[in-house]
Amino acid sequence: MDNMAPNLRHLRAFCLVAAHQSISRASEEVFLSxxxxxxxxxxxxxxxxxxxxxxxxxxxFITDAGRLFLVRATRAQEFIQAGIVEARRIAQVKSGDGFENLGHLVTGVQLRALIAIANTGNFSLAAKRVGISQPSLYRAARDLERLSGMAFFRKSGQGIELTPAAEACARHAKLAFAELTQGYMEIAEYKGIDSGRIVIGTMPLARTYILPTAINRILDARPGVKISVIDGRYEDLLHGLRYSEIDILIGALRNPPPIDDVVEETMLEDELALIVRAGHPLTHKKKITIDELAAYPWITPREGSPTRIKFEELFSRRQCSAPESQIEASSLVLIRGLLLESDRITILSAHQTRHEREQGLLVQIPFDLGNTRRPIGLTTRQDWHPTKTQAEFVEALRSVGRSLA
Incomplete structure (x- = not known):
C-alpha cells in the first residue's frame, strides 16, 4: 500500500466492515460489490x-492488529472530512454548491497532487514529486477543484499557489496521511519490528543535554527506531509541526501557544546567564556595572526572539545605551568559537553552556538579570496520537527534564 496515496474508498470499506461486522452491509454504504x-x-x-x-x-470480526489500524484509518478519514468542512467555511460555499459528500468522493491521488502543488508551487515539479505525468497530476488537481465547488489554485508571481480554502484542505490531507503512516508503524511494532520513525523539531535550549540523552535512551531500548532532528527558527518548526512534518517540538515554550491547535507541556524552568570565556577581564571583578557590560562587544540572539528581548531590556531598563558592537548568532558552535577567541559577552541559557562550563572553557559572570525564568518543554499537535515508540520517547524526554529540574 502506498502510504502517500492510499485508496480512500478501500479504507472506508475496511472501517464499515469493522463497524457492521458484515461485508454485505458495508457494500450497501460504500457502493462497492x-x-x-x-x-x-x-x-x-x-x-x-x-x-x-x-x-x-x-x-x-476484527483482529487485534485490525483494531490498531482501524483507529488510524478512522482518524485519517476524520482529518480529511475536517479539512473539507474548514475549506467550505473559508470559501463560504453554500449548501448545494459542489458535492456534499466530497469526503466519500475524493481520492488519495487527488489529495497527494494537492499537497505536492502546495509544496512546489508548480505543476511540473509537483508531478515529478508524485511520480506521475504532468497531465495526470493536472487532471487530478482540477477534478478535486471541480468536485469541491471551490477555487483551489491561482497564479502568482512565483507560479501556482493555493487559495486559503485549498491550504486548509492540504493541511488536513497531510495530517491524514501522517495518521496512516503512524498506523503502518504500529502494525510493524505489533509484529515485533522496530521500524518506527520520530521527527523532532528542536530549538537551541534542548540540543545540549536533554535531547541527546533522551535519544540515547530510546535507541538503547529500541535500536531499530529512526530519529530525525530538525533545527530551525521557532516559526518554521511550528509550521512543520502543524503540517505533520514534525512529531514533537522541544525547546523554550511561548506560553500561551501562538495558535490553538497545539499544546505545550512544561518539563523544567531555565534561567538566562551572561557567559564569557574563562579568563575574561570581567571574571576578576566581584561587582560589575551596566556600563562595563556595554563597553564590551556582544553576541546577541536574533531579533524578535525571547532572549533578544531580554538582552534589550537589560540595557533599556537601566537607561543605558546598548553595546555598539554586536554579532547576531544562534548557533552554539559559532557562539562558543567567538567567545573563546575574544572578550565578547553573550546572554544564553545557563543550561546551554553546561558542558563548556564543566570543562572550564566558559564562565558565568555575576550580574543580576532579574527574573529570567522561562519554561522549557514539549509542543505537540492537539490531536496527536503517538505510537508506542513515540510515547516512550516523550516519556524519556520528561524523565530527563525531571532530572534537570
Missing amino acids: QPAITQAIAKIELALGVELFTRRTDGV
Whole structure:
C-alpha cells in the first residue's frame, strides 16, 4: 500500500466492515460489490502483512492488529472530512454548491497532487514529486477543484499557489496521511519490528543535554527506531509541526501557544546567564556595572526572539545605551568559537553552556538579570496520537527534564 496515496474508498470499506461486522452491509454504504470489498481488504492485509479480520459463518470480526489500524484509518478519514468542512467555511460555499459528500468522493491521488502543488508551487515539479505525468497530476488537481465547488489554485508571481480554502484542505490531507503512516508503524511494532520513525523539531535550549540523552535512551531500548532532528527558527518548526512534518517540538515554550491547535507541556524552568570565556577581564571583578557590560562587544540572539528581548531590556531598563558592537548568532558552535577567541559577552541559557562550563572553557559572570525564568518543554499537535515508540520517547524526554529540574 502506498502510504502517500492510499485508496480512500478501500479504507472506508475496511472501517464499515469493522463497524457492521458484515461485508454485505458495508457494500450497501460504500457502493462497492462484496467481491470488490473482499479484494480491497485482502490488498490492505497483504500490504500490512497481517490479518485484519477473522472470517466466520456468523460474520467477520476484527483482529487485534485490525483494531490498531482501524483507529488510524478512522482518524485519517476524520482529518480529511475536517479539512473539507474548514475549506467550505473559508470559501463560504453554500449548501448545494459542489458535492456534499466530497469526503466519500475524493481520492488519495487527488489529495497527494494537492499537497505536492502546495509544496512546489508548480505543476511540473509537483508531478515529478508524485511520480506521475504532468497531465495526470493536472487532471487530478482540477477534478478535486471541480468536485469541491471551490477555487483551489491561482497564479502568482512565483507560479501556482493555493487559495486559503485549498491550504486548509492540504493541511488536513497531510495530517491524514501522517495518521496512516503512524498506523503502518504500529502494525510493524505489533509484529515485533522496530521500524518506527520520530521527527523532532528542536530549538537551541534542548540540543545540549536533554535531547541527546533522551535519544540515547530510546535507541538503547529500541535500536531499530529512526530519529530525525530538525533545527530551525521557532516559526518554521511550528509550521512543520502543524503540517505533520514534525512529531514533537522541544525547546523554550511561548506560553500561551501562538495558535490553538497545539499544546505545550512544561518539563523544567531555565534561567538566562551572561557567559564569557574563562579568563575574561570581567571574571576578576566581584561587582560589575551596566556600563562595563556595554563597553564590551556582544553576541546577541536574533531579533524578535525571547532572549533578544531580554538582552534589550537589560540595557533599556537601566537607561543605558546598548553595546555598539554586536554579532547576531544562534548557533552554539559559532557562539562558543567567538567567545573563546575574544572578550565578547553573550546572554544564553545557563543550561546551554553546561558542558563548556564543566570543562572550564566558559564562565558565568555575576550580574543580576532579574527574573529570567522561562519554561522549557514539549509542543505537540492537539490531536496527536503517538505510537508506542513515540510515547516512550516523550516519556524519556520528561524523565530527563525531571532530572534537570
